[in-house]
Amino acid sequence: MSDTKNNFLLKHFTAKEIKPRGWLLRQLRIQAEGLDGNLDKIWPDVKDSKWIGGDREGWERVPYWLDGFIPLAYLLDDEDMKSRARKYIDAILLRQKEDGWICPCEDEERIGYDVWAVFLICKVLVVYYECTCDERVEPAVRAALFNLNEWLRRHTLFNWGAARWFECMIPIGWLYDRRPEEWMLELSHSLVVQGMNYKLLADNFSDIEFNRDWKFTTHVVNLAMALKAYAVADRFAKTGNDDFAEEFLALLQKYHGTAFGLFTGDECLAGTSPTQGTELCAIVEAMYSFEILFEKTGKQIWLDRLEKLAFNALPATISEDMWTHQYDQQVNQISCAIQDRERLPIYSTNNHEANLFGLEPNFGCCTANMGQGFPKFALSAFYKGEDSIYVGAIAPVGLKTLIDGVAVEIECKTDYPFEDTVRYIVRCEKPVEFSLFLRVPGTASSALIDGKAAAVGGFTGLRRVWSSDTVEMTLQMEASLKKRPNGLFTAERGNLLFSLPVSFETVKHEYTKDGVERRFPYCDYELLPVSGWNYGFASGQLKCEKRPVSESPFSITEPAVVLNAEMSEVQWELRKDYPGVCKEFPEQDGTVGKPESKRLFPYGCTKLRMTEMPLVGEEKP
Numbered sequence: 001m002s003d004t005k006n007n008f009l010l011k012h013f014t015a016k017e018i019k020p021r022g023w024l025l026r027q028l029r030i031q032a033e034g035l036d037g038n039l040d041k042i043w044p045d046v047k048d049s050k051w052i053g054g055d056r057e058g059w060e061r062v063p064y065w066l067d068g069f070i071p072l073a074y075l076l077d078d079e080d081m082k083s084r085a086r087k088y089i090d091a092i093l094l095r096q097k098e099d100g101w102i103c104p105c106e107d108e109e110r111i112g113y114d115v116w117a118v119f120l121i122c123k124v125l126v127v128y129y130e131c132t133c134d135e136r137v138e139p140a141v142r143a144a145l146f147n148l149n150e151w152l153r154r155h156t157l158f159n160w161g162a163a164r165w166f167e168c169m170i171p172i173g174w175l176y177d178r179r180p181e182e183w184m185l186e187l188s189h190s191l192v193v194q195g196m197n198y199k200l201l202a203d204n205f206s207d208i209e210f211n212r213d214w215k216f217t218t219h220v221v222n223l224a225m226a227l228k229a230y231a232v233a234d235r236f237a238k239t240g241n242d243d244f245a246e247e248f249l250a251l252l253q254k255y256h257g258t259a260f261g262l263f264t265g266d267e268c269l270a271g272t273s274p275t276q277g278t279e280l281c282a283i284v285e286a287m288y289s290f291e292i293l294f295e296k297t298g299k300q301i302w303l304d305r306l307e308k309l310a311f312n313a314l315p316a317t318i319s320e321d322m323w324t325h326q327y328d329q330q331v332n333q334i335s336c337a338i339q340d341r342e343r344l345p346i347y348s349t350n351n352h353e354a355n356l357f358g359l360e361p362n363f364g365c366c367t368a369n370m371g372q373g374f375p376k377f378a379l380s381a382f383y384k385g386e387d388s389i390y391v392g393a394i395a396p397v398g399l400k401t402l403i404d405g406v407a408v409e410i411e412c413k414t415d416y417p418f419e420d421t422v423r424y425i426v427r428c429e430k431p432v433e434f435s436l437f438l439r440v441p442g443t444a445s446s447a448l449i450d451g452k453a454a455a456v457g458g459f460t461g462l463r464r465v466w467s468s469d470t471v472e473m474t475l476q477m478e479a480s481l482k483k484r485p486n487g488l489f490t491a492e493r494g495n496l497l498f499s500l501p502v503s504f505e506t507v508k509h510e511y512t513k514d515g516v517e518r519r520f521p522y523c524d525y526e527l528l529p530v531s532g533w534n535y536g537f538a539s540g541q542l543k544c545e546k547r548p549v550s551e552s553p554f555s556i557t558e559p560a561v562v563l564n565a566e567m568s569e570v571q572w573e574l575r576k577d578y579p580g581v582c583k584e585f586p587e588q589d590g591t592v593g594k595p596e597s598k599r600l601f602p603y604g605c606t607k608l609r610m611t612e613m614p615l616v617g618e619e620k621p
């Protein structure tokens with residue numbers, strides 16, 4: 001066992017210190033009033049879970065839900081939500097066994113119980129501690145992890161526990177910082193050596209042909225989580241290669257990359273076609289991985305990647321009222337309809353309903369897990385360094401903290417990514433010296449900080465004695481076409497991806513299956529196209545137009561930014577046997593129409609859309 005090194009470069013703030021404002025506050029309120037804020041009232045697997053003494057799912061669903069619901073309650077300072085979170089935590093702690101075992105199963109079932117849920121609930125208890133400083137948490141986490149170490153002396157990790165071993169390093173690291181004990185090193189060692197070796201997987205990675213095999217090693221959520229594996233494990237083990245995350249992500253994107261900066265997986269890796277899907281759990285888990293990777297490495301690029309998912313893939317795959325969501329989203333998604341049950345679905349292993357908007361289309365993991373996306377994104381707006389504050393993701397958020405014992409407030413005032421100006425308002429109880437590191441996204445073409453040119457894709461440190469100051473950053477962002485595979489292009493501006501929205505009509509489905517009721521507003525919806533989708537860019541000229549951000553930040557009717565483009569109809573066929581899916585790319589030279597003016601919406605403001613399209617005009621970028 002190596003010496004434990006404390007590799008903290010930066011430290012995240014908690015929901016007690018960070019308060020959302022502006023569009024992000026409105027988005028979190030929509031979430032609280034939608035499915036995630038009401039899951040304990042309507043969804044049996046949370047409402048009547050074994051975790052709280054009921055008879056429904058007693059494994060990952062309650063911990064998944066609490067992982068987002070707890071920070072949401074504290075970010076919004078919502079007393080009702082806080083007390084509902086506490087009821088769950090009380091019930092879970094009350095049921096913890098004398099020997100530390102914390103999951104809801106009979107003693108004789110422990111041997112076959114997949115301990116992935118132990119990792120997850122310990123991680124959630126740490127999240128709860130960060131919000132509450134509840135003194136019951138530390139002994140409960142210690143007992144649960146001590147018991148897990150005993151379990152691992154007699155048994156071996158399997159299935160999800162083996163695939164997601166590194167998630168347990170997060171609560172172990174937290175506990176080790178507070179009260180280091182020798183057995184924690186033994187536990188970390190067991191996890192590293194018994195868990196899946198993603199470095200070997202990366203070293204032996206090859207282009208996997210599209211197939212319908214379901215494997216832990218190509219499972220999209222495992223891979224999204226595993227990007228942070230060695231960043232959280234290297235503190236306790238010799239894991240080598242510090243660039244694992246960067247190199248593995250590059251490999252995954254080369255063979256399976258999507259325009260929104262992740263990879264396909266429906267639910268295993270499925271190639272680069274824009275009509276394959278990506279599971280919602282993979283979006284929120286990749287966001288969390290990117291947040292951890294920034295915290296551990298201080299590399300700006302992880303925040304660009306985080307923003308790209310938070311502004312595009314996350315809002316796109318959840319309905320505007322946040323009552324329904326998809327299992328799989330497609331980049332070119334011309335229909336969300338139940339696929340022909342006589343044939344295999346378009347997805348590698350997901351079912352015929354995987355891209356419907358609903359309560360639990362395909363499977364209920366995302367129903368429970370999606371809630372962590374926006375709250376953890378809000379928490380990534382600032383990070384604490386030594387004698388310094390770093391801006392993380394750029395979003396309207398207020399921070400209250402102490403520097404050298406002096407109360408300091410920093411407010412980020414902006415409608416970014418929908419506008420280009422960001423103001424930081426600093427107020428200190430009394431003058432205090434520290435550095436404020438402002439971040440310029442790597443996708444800006446240039447930037448000014450208080451009128452002076454600042455480096456793009458990095459941080460500009462402002463060291464001064466702060467008292468009451470405002471710093472203004474102005475970003476220059478050019479809208480342009482970016483290359484994708486198979487001669488297709490996407491329109492992008494900064495960290496926003498744009499799509500041609502396809503108008504649709506909805507078909508509502510209310511029904512009950514396996515004791516789970518789908519009823520408005522948490523019923524299933526098919527979205528059927530009623531406008532054309534077969535277009536190509538007639539030129540690379542894109543004109544940006546802005547308006548105030550509406551009450552609903554990712555409004556599908558009133559987006560705050562649009563790109564005006566000239567587009568021509570092209571000959572683009574449907575995939576044989578799949579009436580709701582377009583072919584991966586159109587016929588060569590198949591322009592059939594004259595250029596028309598079209599408005600491209602932010603990807604996150606679309607439900608049916610075309611995003612990757614050919615350039616059919618003269619000029620190629």
Ligand SMILES: [Zn+2]
Nearest residue numbers: 279281365366
């Ligand atoms: Zn899922």
